[in-house]
Amino acid sequence: LEEPLLFEKGAVDRCGVDLPDVPEVKSRLGGLERHRPIDLPGLSEPDMVRHYTRLSRQNYGIDLGIFPLGSCTMKHNPRLNEKMARLPGFADIHPLQPVDSVQGALELIDTLAHWLKMLTGMPEVAMSPKAGAHGELCGMLAIRAALEARGDSRKVVLVPESAHGTNPATAAFCGYAVENIPADARGRVDLAALKARLGPDVAAVMITNPNTCGLFEPDMIAIGEAVHAAGAFVYCDGANFNAIVGRVRPGDLGIDAMHINLHKTFSTPHGGGGPGSGPVVFSAALAPFAPLPFVLKQGDKYALIEEREALASADHNQSFGRMVAFHGQMGMFVRALSYILSHGNDGLRQVAEDAVLNANYVLASLKDVFTASFADSGPCMHEALFSDDFLDGTGLSTIDLAKAMIDEGFHPMTMYFPLVVHGAMLVEPTETESKASMDELIGALRSLARRMLADPDAYRAAPYLSPRRRLDETAAARKPVLTWREPVLAVAAE
């Protein structure tokens, strides 16, 4: 099913809305009327619906099958949450309405904030960050603000090699120099090396736990003690919080700040790349520096604190400022709270357990055909890490396996990440996959592994059955074509 671009299909005189007549008034545009055409093609409603419906069918989604992307946690997106987020009382209120007219919205934010604090065991949470990386920025800004407040201008942030790219990028964005911490042979932070590096120039350590190898950092408490002893802070990348929610509270591990990806842990839809939402929980040491605005319950009423000056309480009066216009991703908050209430106490714990059980099942079922990099060091958490060693000598690598999976009807796993494992393949089934679904994936991967070794040439150019074959990314980057332009020929013909 091929579908042309809107620009090849629509026309500037086509329109899919009906609007009432425009009353005649004297223009107040001050002579700034737009005269030149925008060149914006339109479609009638039937054609618009058909265009995007057809395009949608070139996508893979969770609704079509397992999405075993390590570190990205593509779990089921409940439709109840979509319905709740569309209640007019949430979807159709303006961020600057008088607070008396939005008490229910503030109650929702406060309620979600409460459960995020309870689930993480941390005393404060900033709700406004718009995504995980934005949450990291929030956390690192709080750390820097806390250090500056005590006159401490440390310049270095330590980051494990296995970290998400956002970690070093965020630290750099906050003006820090980034240094790597090595991993030990078991895929964990090398505690001795870390201790050796700590000193008065280190502002913070950014750790992911469970880490990007899918492993829990058993020395986490010791790491925290060492970092705090050195006068630095512990930032935790919470991307993998779904593996421990309800079973472990980051606050009990000595963490000072951690963002929570609402789409990873609390099932808000990924939507082809966003919107996200990345609230950040803080320890008592960082709480006073948390960003504005936030919601404060005062007796029966909820207040929205938007200005530092409005702060009565001494623990919030050193806020580092505002991270976004307005108050964060309300639509995602509704979905996340709907998810939390749906699971409740027993359900959230079960989420972590099933996520971990599923990943270990995949690990156990594939470790005889793929090299399971750290399987010797015990069970994994929510994701299973393999390498492409088994393809040595075939000239094939991870990417070829990934693309071959497409022809089997699956979305590929995460490839070449984390960087600490050569040819890494990171598989995260998530807790919303059934055993049958995983058995299908396992069966397909086992069969593929066998077939790729038997006939490597058949897989160099996979996929064959997808809407597009392998796309030339190099050509795209060499001479970027980022917008559509009328082909010269067509123009000449007119």
Next chain:
Amino acid sequence: LEEPLLFEKGAVDRCGVDLPDVPEVKSRLGGLERHRPIDLPGLSEPDMVRHYTRLSRQNYGIDLGIFPLGSCTMKHNPRLNEKMARLPGFADIHPLQPVDSVQGALELIDTLAHWLKMLTGMPEVAMSPKAGAHGELCGMLAIRAALEARGDSRKVVLVPESAHGTNPATAAFCGYAVENIPADARGRVDLAALKARLGPDVAAVMITNPNTCGLFEPDMIAIGEAVHAAGAFVYCDGANFNAIVGRVRPGDLGIDAMHINLHKTFSTPHGGGGPGSGPVVFSAALAPFAPLPFVLKQGDKYALIEEREALASADHNQSFGRMVAFHGQMGMFVRALSYILSHGNDGLRQVAEDAVLNANYVLASLKDVFTASFADSGPCMHEALFSDDFLDGTGLSTIDLAKAMIDEGFHPMTMYFPLVVHGAMLVEPTETESKASMDELIGALRSLARRMLADPDAYRAAPYLSPRRRLDETAAARKPVLTWREPVLAVAAE
């Protein structure tokens, strides 16, 4: 994408809903508790969503492309209508609520009824029939009731050969003998033959206008006069009302009863075969016999008349009775009214004009390759009728063209109907298709016609690219398998 049956995928201990605990009470089931298993497999919510999403992708729908089914009017289904039908004030009210608590619902029914009467120029409408064929039944029952009321026990209903199968079936259901009226060479009712057959034994003539050849009956007024002169009634099959809405009122043509398919003329979705909705408009002669219940505006309030006894007004007191529990397809009424208001006066007229224009465009664009059965007699209305003559000698016929269209990405047109044309192919683009969309269809059909003549053998077994190849309908009917049963092998293995 293959998808197993629910019964092969689910299990009786799986469940995708959460329910509160059941309070303990003393059972009042009187010993009738179900003990035997129902054997009803369930799925978790993620698996349910995936199962039906995957199944949906094996369907073709208007949202994916043109649906040129003659006589079935597959037009765009506006999403606004879906939204309106889901307003709790319409979707979440009970048919037996006190009428004071549903005044808005009665107002909606009355408003839609008003516009249906105005658009058809008829004085009365029965809203309760559940579908087109049900509407036919309603109309024929009113005719029979009117005849019986005057002590007239006529026994014959005349139906043109080209009629939908529901027409003779309905007449038979009402206890009438059915006789055919022949068509003339121009695809219209043969007026002379009709007149010749009329007599004291004829209860009614059932006519489709525009007829199923896509042609307007130019003698319609004369037919009506002749039928009435013979003491009989004219039933009009309104399946094709969309061709004339806003331009011609059936009430001006001498019609006594006509059903309106809300999905054909007023865009309620077909939904893979229903639900439909078939209100019936009546002439003054039949109005007193219209079914119960109906809505009556009394001052500022709306009353729901459910019993003959409740009728004050003399014109309704001979109702033939109730056709359904409750009051008809409310959900469809909301959608239809939304459609009528969206189009308004100018829009509805434009609907008929564009429907007719589109069909004539297809007719003009294909008549040199296909035989256009009645093209010599002038323009068609909303659908273009062709025959498969052009395939003579190839051993191929309409069905092969239809199945070949599937491989080109189109839904086939209506085949082998109407019966008056051998190898009929009836194409109805509808008014919601763009010129570009029709040009694609025309191009594909012209190309197919050429290719089928050049290489007939390549098309005997089409389609090749659809989710399934040609299905063996004979085998299905010979030994019907209508429900799933555990394969014997699997049972034995346990």
Next chain:
Amino acid sequence: MRYLPLTPADRADMLRVIGAPDIDALFADVPEAARLDGPIHGLTPHMGELEVERALSKMAAKNLHAGATPFFLGCGAYKHHVPASVDHIIQRGEFLTSYTPYQPEIAQGTLQVLFEFQTQVARLTGMEVANASMYDGSTAMTEAVFMARRITRRTKALISSGVHPHYVAVLRTLTRFTDDEIVTRTPDLTSDDYLVELAESVDKETSCVVVQNPSLFGHVADLTPLAEACHAAGALLIVVVTEAVSFGALKSPGEMGADIVVGEGQSIGNGLNYGGPYLGLFACREKHVRQAPGRLCGETVDADGRRGFVLTLSTREQHIRREKATSNICTNSGLCALAFTAHLTLLGEVGLRKLAALNHARAVQMAERLARVPGVELVSQTFFNEFTISLPQEARPVVRKLAERGVLAGVSLNRLFPGVRDLERGLIVAVTETVTDGDMDAYEDALDEVLA
């Protein structure tokens, strides 16, 4: 106009291709006298979405909807919670905007759903086969009586006094001009012997006995003796079920000897919708299937030998058989059937049974509460999620007064049997999983007040 893609330039181009001078030329066959030149009186020009939404929302706001108030109505239409994912699935364009699956190669989605639906309905009812759905329960019942006539070649149908009076009215309408004899009786709330009397009335002229279980009044009963009486006389037993959730709690009609089971499937997957669209269920014995009305989906194979599904046995149907068809039906309730099947798939055996148990338990609680209101008497001894009470005064005005107090209290028997004095104090109360303790309190308090 947003739904009409043609531009004025397109129209001019197309007229040129057609060779017509203007659009009127295409309507040349319409007699002058029937050409409508002016606008439809009073109809406004086309409206934008916003205006249409406003107009319809205003009407909707005039209705008191079930979710907004304590709600206890049943009698053939029930308020159950429908999961959001069910509504999501039925809005998939590929389901919503598809046609009757006459082209099975590109309609396997709809067809497989119908096959799953038929299997589910057959299992719920305890029958061997089911069709792909009908308009609603009332029309399904009428079709069942006609089918019994075709099978037995007899014309007398005995209808239990516990059958919904609307259903009986539909049957009466459709037999008005046939030679069918429909035997009915006004219900008697003081006696539960109607099943015994029915069994005694079956004779060699009887084509079928139609009985509803749970009955209109909510009563449940063992139909086995009645089935035996029918079969001994060569008649068929038709069982009507208007509350599909009851299948999760009660012995199935098939187990009790039913020959045809019809029902209203609205309770599962479908909203109240003020009475429609609903979902007729139709199940029967395999040996009778060629006499069944409506569409049937069957399994077969394609040219490559792969399993697939098609509409089958269509030689029964009107588009093939015309006046000799088993029914004039041409439409089913495909999308409602999809909602039913998707919801039932979420429920599964465990869920349906728990939902049914919950409904029953809540109804028992409510019945006990109402029975202690002074002057109120519990008529129903056995029931599922709906029961009848007798008030110390006429019920219809009480229902109205309770509605004014924001409690939708049930369906008065006056509403269904207008003018029948013996029934005027009866009130049918339905209780589903959507009723809260607060709703029960509100009802009890309001009734206390109104009757005081």
Next chain:
Amino acid sequence: MRYLPLTPADRADMLRVIGAPDIDALFADVPEAARLDGPIHGLTPHMGELEVERALSKMAAKNLHAGATPFFLGCGAYKHHVPASVDHIIQRGEFLTSYTPYQPEIAQGTLQVLFEFQTQVARLTGMEVANASMYDGSTAMTEAVFMARRITRRTKALISSGVHPHYVAVLRTLTRFTDDEIVTRTPDLTSDDYLVELAESVDKETSCVVVQNPSLFGHVADLTPLAEACHAAGALLIVVVTEAVSFGALKSPGEMGADIVVGEGQSIGNGLNYGGPYLGLFACREKHVRQAPGRLCGETVDADGRRGFVLTLSTREQHIRREKATSNICTNSGLCALAFTAHLTLLGEVGLRKLAALNHARAVQMAERLARVPGVELVSQTFFNEFTISLPQEARPVVRKLAERGVLAGVSLNRLFPGVRDLERGLIVAVTETVTDGDMDAYEDALDEVLA
């Protein structure tokens, strides 16, 4: 639990395959001290859909929503009508539940949408290229300032006093620990010379000038002279647009010489959502694209030579460049961008222009009405669909009193500039196509009453 497919039997089987005695064994790496054994204090057990709906609907009902009342708020978030078909499209599972399109072979749907989105944004803004969206307008503006620094290697940014104060606050937060110099001024409602002053302030240290058009106060102005001043000094002009519908009425920023255009795209396709999720727009000149932040979708070909789309220039991004990336951004607003593109596709050129004209005309009507209320002064001389009035008393309490009368009257300047005495009587009023004549009447009457 409805979202968790594993049954107890599955779990036992899987533990057996893993070789673990129980689930706790899989959590062996967690230190004893950090194991949470009890429940989360106060959190209830899992709830069914019905219970969750009740809990959340109760909160939602405590909010007065825009559609329920005369509504006149703007300031970076606008109530426009979003067609139902747009919401339908973004709920398609294939869009809703898909991932960032890193596997382009099975993500052409999302990628083609992003390519269409980029083209639409570039055309609206009058720029050559646009990215695939950002978090919102405020963060997009900050990224633009950083991009200007990378391009010019200068660190001073001049911010117009007409820029939304939240946007400025975000920029201040993110430059708090950098060596950027952010020059701002408190707005002065009595003078419109801020653009002239800005142009005069540009010097050789200036990296960029940031100006919002229409301004926070609704004013529209010709930015051409400012652009010339910037370019003469080697600085970049960054134009912020918070009301995307204005693109349909006003000369584009590109035409006026902007180097980077950022904006908030919420107005098209997206609801108010109490502030998020929203849609950051980001467009620039082609020569600067390698310094741009965020995702970019580009055209390419596949192995069979067919056109296709991929994410491109990712060597700018954090997952490749880590600490050397142009931004730490990893998420965009993909689904909001789809809503924007689908809505804009319905509008097309004709529709957007008409919508913009309608907004302007309604705003002019409203401004004229309010100007005649005694004591009210119209501050804005030129505007699009939003303007500022000056009240005879402090605005914030007036807004509150109007809200009590059911009129959401606008945004007081006190709310945005707390403590600034000179601005305390200012009120910003937005008027879109959703405002009816009745809404205008209600506002005028209520204001008359409150000020009397």
